[in-house]
Amino acid sequence: MSTLRAHISDLLACPDCDLLLEHKHIEHGEKACCPRCGHVLHAPKRNSVDKTLALALTGLLLFIPANFMPIMTLDTMGFMQAGSIFDGIRVIYESGYLFVALMVALTSFAFPLVKLSLLFYVSLHLKLKRYPHDLPLFMRLYKHLDEWGMLEVYMVGILVAIIKLHHMAHIHYDFGFFCFIGLLFVALASSVSMDEHEFWQRIEDRSV
Amino acid sequence: MAEMTADISPKDLSGSEIITAREAGFLLCHDCHKLIADKGEDTPERCPRCEAAIHRRKPNSITRTWALVLTAVVLSFPANMLPIMRVDFLGTADYSTIMDGIIYFFQTGSYGIGAVILTASILVPGFKIIGIVLILLSIHFKWKTWLRHKTLLFRAIEFIGRWSMLDIFVIALLQTLVSFGNLTSIETAVAATYFTGVVLSTMFAAITFDPRLLWDA
Numbered sequence: 151m152s153t154l155r156a157h158i159s160d161l162l163a164c165p166d167c168d169l170l171l172e173h174k175h176i177e178h179g180e181k182a183c184c185p186r187c188g189h190v191l192h193a194p195k196r197n198s199v200d201k202t203l204a205l206a207l208t209g210l211l212l213f214i215p216a217n218f219m220p221i222m223t224l225d226t227m228g229f230m231q232a233g234s235i236f237d238g239i240r241v242i243y244e245s246g247y248l249f250v251a252l253m254v255a256l257t258s259f260a261f262p263l264v265k266l267s268l269l270f271y272v273s274l275h276l277k278l279k280r281y282p283h284d285l286p287l288f289m290r291l292y293k294h295l296d297e298w299g300m301l302e303v304y305m306v307g308i309l310v311a312i313i314k315l316h317h318m319a320h321i322h323y324d325f326g327f328f329c330f331i332g333l334l335f336v337a338l339a340s341s342v343s344m345d346e347h348e349f350w351q352r353i354e355d356r357s358v
Numbered sequence: 359m360a361e362m363t364a365d366i367s368p369k370d371l372s373g374s375e376i377i378t379a380r381e382a383g384f385l386l387c388h389d390c391h392k393l394i395a396d397k398g399e400d401t402p403e404r405c406p407r408c409e410a411a412i413h414r415r416k417p418n419s420i421t422r423t424w425a426l427v428l429t430a431v432v433l434s435f436p437a438n439m440l441p442i443m444r445v446d447f448l449g450t451a452d453y454s455t456i457m458d459g460i461i462y463f464f465q466t467g468s469y470g471i472g473a474v475i476l477t478a479s480i481l482v483p484g485f486k487i488i489g490i491v492l493i494l495l496s497i498h499f500k501w502k503t504w505l506r507h508k509t510l511l512f513r514a515i516e517f518i519g520r521w522s523m524l525d526i527f528v529i530a531l532l533q534t535l536v537s538f539g540n541l542t543s544i545e546t547a548v549a550a551t552y553f554t555g556v557v558l559s560t561m562f563a564a565i566t567f568d569p570r571l572l573w574d575a
Contacts, residue, residue: 163378163391165388168380169377229538231535247551250554253557254526257523290389290408
């Protein structure tokens with residue numbers, strides 16, 4: 151049996167099934183999938199650092215109005231009641247459900263904010279070609295928090311609430327509503343534009 | 359740098375003779391996916407690129423995943439049987455469970471929204487629990503068929519996990535917006551805590567599970 155001595159940098163392994171594969175160059179817009187289990191190994195993005203930086207910054211600017219400005223006002227026979235995302239956390243806390251309030255606070259508020267901040271910090275430093283020693287830590291933190299930010303689930307929650315309430319009251323959509331939709335799209339786009347593989351490679355090479 | 363290389367026949371890399379990173383003497387960092395040479399006792403404890411702890415497989419994956427999925431099963435009972443929402447209307451309190459809420463939507467003709475809540479609150483948690491148990495049993499009994507589909511099932515479980523929080527977000531919004539003093543108000547009720555517990559434990563079950571164990575069997 152003829153063997154070749156492959157260098158470790160020419161190889162990669164599938165995180166889902168451990169299949170050892172040869173590293174192949176793929177173009178932007180293409181994606182490499184594991185031939186055995188179908189896991190997407192790498193999907194390079196064009197201008198990943200620039201896009202991620204711009205989107206994370208936009209997200210951070212939208213964050214305060216999206217969470218603290220009222221998203222809608224309910225009008226029932228002259229009684230008006232406005233509410234923001236942050237109010238949703240406050241009312242659950244005030245009715246004594248600390249665990250539920252904590253989970254809502256983390257998934258709809260804290261984690262999306264931390265995720266955007268981490269992306270901003272990491273992509274800004276990669277853009278400026280600076281490599282502080284905490285970049286790997288922040289990259290790891292981002293990876294672990296990724297699925298815990300639930301803005302898109304909250305958006306569907308807003309739609310369900312609208313459908314449930316529109317029979318019994320008149321609904322005014324406030325400034326926070328549009329900021330939240332903007333934040334949702336920007337946050338989604340930022341996590342799509344972030345090319346994990348390229349970010350890690352840049353941190354490792356400390357160049358490009 | 360002899361330890362940085364591995365003997366691999368060209369056939370292996372073309373996929374006709376399957377070889378895994380473990381068989382070839384490599385470890386994969388869980389966090390940054392860097393390939394690291396497995397040197398037994400001498401393997402570094404931390405990834406040289408991202409400093410995450412390195413393991414051949416996620417530690418105690420099967421035990422932890424069983425514990426979390428069983429927690430989810432136990433919490434599912436109070437989450438579904440106790441009321442999750444209290445509606446006060448002109449002084450009378452009306453408690454409703456998750457299922458009551460869904461039935462209300464179907465009775466009032468909001469089929470679409472009823473289907474969305476039914477999917478997020480009942481079908482998704484059920485699918486997650488049954489799916490993970492199936493995968494764990496498959497590893498326990500070393501069923502070596504349908505591996506690709508079981509991996510796909512696991513990825514689906516990972517992906518949909520977060521959507522179960524939907525009902526909790528809806529209640530948070532309703533409680534914020536519908537609070538007109540004695541006239542009418544909506545409040546969170548006790549099942550919300552258990553339901554959030556189900557979401558949390560199933561999400562953690564997906565995190566502690568290592569899908570490579572399916573292929574190791």
